[in-house]
Amino acid sequence: MNYFISMFIDNELGLQEKIEFLKKIREDNEIYEESLALLEQEQMLSQGIDLRVPAPHFEKKRNWFRLPALPTIRPLAFLTSAGAMAVVILLLVLKLHSAAPANTVPYRFVIYKPNVKSVDISGTFTDWQVLPMKKVGSTGYWQIELNVPKGENRYSFILEKDQRIADPTVMAKERDDFGGENSILFMSV
């Protein structure tokens, strides 16, 4: 059922499946509460990083700094607002550059591992480079958002640098020829 709840949250269910899912939730309070908890968890994770730029703070008018020849221009305020604008432009440029390249989709990988010191991810979408995942507070969850190319992608998680596991939330798996498994994630763009 957990898998189905995940699919519901990610809007991956067909209409018929959604109907059945809602019926199930109505019948079973436990599943309802579990779904709600996961949705709240999802909401918390999505709000993990606050990218809002703080509004620039302008000090009160200072008469001693006002130039008599240019009564409407206050240099300090002008410099502050120009600086803020530059920051906003810089952020916009950075955002444009960091936007997902064509044929890729931003995808957030999440795993629950409360008792480990590090979780890494490695897969075809990282060219099998190892990338560290971020711990989400003290929740026990680890996450990373990556741009994943369309089509099939193979990957696995690496716990504390030496234990390799497939993604428990992804059903399709294949043997990795090293005694473990890779998860297979199909991404449609």
Next chain:
Amino acid sequence: MKKYFLIIFILCFFAPSSLLADYVDDKLPADTSTQIKQGARQIIQLGVKKRHVVKVTNRMLEADFKKDEILSAYNVLIRAKKQQLPEDPIMDKLNEGIAKDVQPDKIILAMKKVRARYETASTYAKILAVDEDHIETMTKEIAECMAAGIDANDIHKVAEALREKAKDMRRSSADALSKRSVRIMKTMARSGVESQDALSVVESAFESGYDAKDMEGLENSFRLNVRWTSSASDLAKAYAKVIKDGAKFTDTEFYDPWTTSFGSQIPGGGIRPGGPGGVLLGVPGGGIPPGAPTGSPPVGGVPSGGAPGGAPPPPAASGK
């Protein structure tokens, strides 16, 4: 005049190899052994992109591969290229092994396994793909099928059966059926179905005269139901059983593990499959088997590999 011809000849003959030598020399560390550099050049000359060769060589050097191990890895690639097999899956395996901090000898063994899989797959693809343009795609599909756990002997049985069927079919229909048959085996294996059980499903489908469209319906149905069941192999066995009886599928039949039958309602969601108002779709005389238990079946469950160690359910990993 002769002098000019001689100069042009020398330039044409030696310039590319000297440029190649420069690239390998430039991009590999200065203290790299001559044998490794020669090996890298040989692979490049066989048609592997020089950027990729240098990249994997550097990764091997960084991962403390010994000279002999690097040369062994090269040999796997050289053999694959000479057999006209794709090098990308083999290089991918090499990178994967390094990322997973696997010992070099085990990485080389894994590379050999991948090459061998593609060799086998290529053999069967040539039998199965009616259209030559599809051989490459079919090779990849079969190799992935085997990587997911399908036994080579079972691939052989499917290939033989398809070859027999193709004799009485139109070229395009036979090609489509081959593709769909391999695809469903791959899907089942990736979901955890044992090779023998996946083979039974496909063989049953052949016996019941399935065409490519029927196979597609079967795959969609399987994809739908495998999300709900705790044993993918049991699900496959149930499919094999009802297919033998003539059942065909779309994506609207729900498997009920309690009664091992298929119905139009989701199990545990109200009306039971095959229950009042429900029929076992497409199966003559279908319904709840005599003596089947009447309790509500377990629903869903985390698929194989789910949250080890009794961990709470993982949150949804989401695409945006």
